[in-house]
Amino acid sequence: MAHLLEGIDPDGYDRAYGDRELTRRIVPYFRGWGRVVAFVTAAVIVAAVAGSAAPVLVARTVDSAAGEDGTGTVALLVAVIVVTGAAAWLFTFLQQRLTGTLVGDVVLKLRADAFRAATRQDMAFYDSHPTGALVSRVTNDTQSFATLITMVLGLLGQVLMILLLMVALFVINVPLGLLTAAVAGVIVAVSLGFRRVARSASQQQQRALAEVHGYVQESLRGIAVARNYRGEEAAEAGLREVNGRWFRASVRLNRLFSGVFPLLISLTGLGTVAVVLVGGHAVEAGGVSAGEWVLFLEALALFWSPLTSIASFWNQLQQGLAAGERIFALIDREPAVRQLQQLPVPRLRGDLELRDVTFGYSADRPVLKDVSLKIAAGETVALVGHTGAGKSSVVRLLMRAYEFQGGRVLADGQDVRTLDLDQYRRCLGVVTQTPFLFSGTVADNIGLGRPGADREEIEAAARAVAGGDWLEQLPEGLDTPTDEGGRNLSTGQRQIIALARVFLQDASVLILDEATASIDPLTEAQIQEGLDVLAADRTTIVVAHRLPTVRKADRIVVVDDGRVIEQGDHTTLLRRNGAYSRLYDRYFRYQQPDVDPADGPVGGIPDPADAGHSRGTARTADGEEAGTVDAFSK
Structure with a gap:
């Protein structure tokens, strides 16, 4: 059977929890509900006592009817039975109603903790775990665990x-x-003997369901690519594969439960037969009265009920326990980025340094190798290099998105691992190549740069980018709705909004990871004007592949194979005829230079105007336009 479930593996941070441990972990979520818990407990006791009294009263009524007691006694007993039955129903109703509210609040807290745990994970975590699987833990697993709590209370x-x-x-x-x-x-x-097997099977099903969620989310987010390459059939084939694993896991779980439930029912039936035989002989022999015999029959029906209920809900019970394990495994997962202290960071001056830093996304494959780099406060540094050289890795370490394996990263002379991480990150204004907008409005997305900013501040930040003319192109200006990811806006508009967000943030360090790579030249020129204002008196780090951006940097740092191999300004590096000169000759020379034509060629490298090619356009060997070459992507 195991080969049928191949591919449904636990996540690296999954761990096993005992029932006692799960109980201990869930108890704190009931804090603040002391009175409700007390009332629910009292309601459970009253309903249990009333329910237990019913068969005793019935037995007494049977004995009274069979004996010499009067009709009044029997009528009184019947009335008492009705009252106890009504009390049992009323308190059971109140218990279930309050339990629903109580469990709903527990789910809110549990789901909030699971979501908070997911958001505080480092980026390496998201590199290896699909977001759809995490969504399944935050939503489906919390609901399954809530069902377990409701069932247990009942x-x-x-x-x-x-x-x-x-x-x-x-x-x-x-x-x-x-x-x-x-x-x-x-x-x-x-x-109890069946519990371990059932828990394992339930965990397999939960993982398979999370895999389906992850695959569906990824496929739908990439539907445009699938259609462009006519990959719908391949996507459906992939869904059949992951859905098949879920189906096999569900069938296995169903078979296990369909086997144990009849066994338990058979045992209860055999128990009833045994008690009936023994009790029947006792009644015949006069050792047990007719009323006592009725009491035993009533008690048996009530006694088997919770046991068969547990068997009936065993599937949900084990799914709930497995879900609880998955939830607390996420909550307990410690991020790889861990701070040694939490020193306050009111505002950075902007002195940054990497000192002998070694880093790899996996420990056995280093991306950066003993990198040392100093960036002075207020300096603009451009990182250039071939694809995969390690440029973006440098800025990701400065952002504390990943944990490095060796060396030190310093901010204003202080090890970043000793700083309050939230305060440190608020000092960094980051704009990436692919901007992401949340559902809401343009104003909402800009306002994320500084929570609590008023409308005037948001509008001022918006108009500081590209002269504010872009707002006139939006149907409702700042109140224009934004779909998930900003799909209803152009790439340039999304990037402008992301830049306005950084303007509003007013961070002391600006990080631009190819921020203008996806923007047309006109919009780029408009944005560049705003960036010049924003970068003034701020430390600015640019991962760049466009000549105008590179030339404006105070210092250019060439990264190759995880090492810093050259540093200097544009003119100095060209005259050195080293790595930067070769990059320029290969990638930059056909881009529009941001220089005065009177400056002429630099360092022996001909100006693009003299090269016999169209300015700003690269061409293939066949003479066809190839567009701007993205030489310095991540």
């Missing part, structure tokens, strides 16, 4: 009632009580 009342009945059974007739207890013991032992 069964507690029945268990309490059974304990009361067992006491009554032993008081009435010890041999029959012992026989009933023995059969119950066998049923409980079988149920």
Whole structure:
């Protein structure tokens, strides 16, 4: 059977929790509900006592009817039975109603903790774990665990009632009580023995369901690519594969439960037969009265009920326990980026340094190798190099998105691992090549740069980018709705909004990771004007592949194969005829230079105007336009 479930593996941070541990972890979520918990407990006890009294009263009524007691006594007993039945119904109703509210609040807290745990994870975590699987933990698993809590609270009342009945059974007739207890013991032992197998199968099903969620989310987000390459059939084939694993896991789980449930029902049936035979002989021999015999029959029906209920809900019970394990595994997962201290960071001056830093996304494959780099406060540094050279890795370490394996990263002379991480990150204004907008409005997305900013501040930031003319192109200006990811806006508009967000943030360090790579030249020119204003008196780090951006940097740092191999300004590096000169000759020379034509060629490298090519356009060997070459992508 195991080969049928191949591919449904636990996540690296999954761990096993015992039932006692899960109980200990869930108890704090009931804080603040002391009175409600007390009332629910009282309601459970009252309902259990009332339910337990019913068969005793019925037995007494039977004895009274069979004996010489008057009709009045029988009528009184019947009235008492009705009252106790009504009390049992009322308190059960109140218990279930309050339990629903109580469990709903627990789910809110549990889901918030799971979401908070997901958001505080480092980027390496998201590199290896699909977001769809995380969504499944935050939503489906919390709901499954809530179902478990509701079910357990409901069964507690029945268990309490059974304990009361067992006491009554032993008081009435010890041999029959012992026989009933023995059969119950066998049923409980079988149920507990089945628990481990059922938990494992439930975990497999939950993981398979998370895999389906992850695949569907990824496929739908990339539907445009699938259509462009006519990959719908391949996407459907992939869904059939992951859906097939979920189906096999579900069938396996169903077979396990369909086997244990009839076994438990058979045991309860055999127990009933045994008690009926023994009790029938006792009644015939006169050792047990007719009323006591009716009490035993009523007690048996009530006694088997919670046990068969557990068997009926065993699937949900084990799914809930497995879901609880998955939730707390996420909550307990420590991010790889860990701070040694939490020193306050009111505002950075902007002195940054990498000192002998070694880093790899996996420990055995270093991307940066003993990198040392100093960036002075207020300096603009451009990182250039071939694809995969390690440029973006440098800025990601400065952002504390990943944990480095060796060396030190310093901010204003202080090890970044000793700083308050939230305060440190608020000092960094980051704009990436692919901007992401949240559902809401343009103003909402800009306002993320500084929570609490008023409308005037948001509008001022918006108009500081590209002269504010872009707002006139939006149908409702700042109040224009934004779809998930900003799909209803152009790439340039999304990037402008992201830049306006950084303007509003007013961070002391500006990080531009190819921020203008996806923008047309006109919009880029408009944005560049705003960036010049924003970068003034700020430390600015640019991962760039466009000549105008590179030339404006105070210092250019060439990264190759995870090492810093050259540093200097544009003119100095060209005259050196080293790595930067070769990059320029290969990638930059056909881009529009941001220089005065009177400056002429630099360092022996001909100006693009003299090269016989169209300015700003690269061409292939066949003379066809190839567009701007993205030489310095991540």
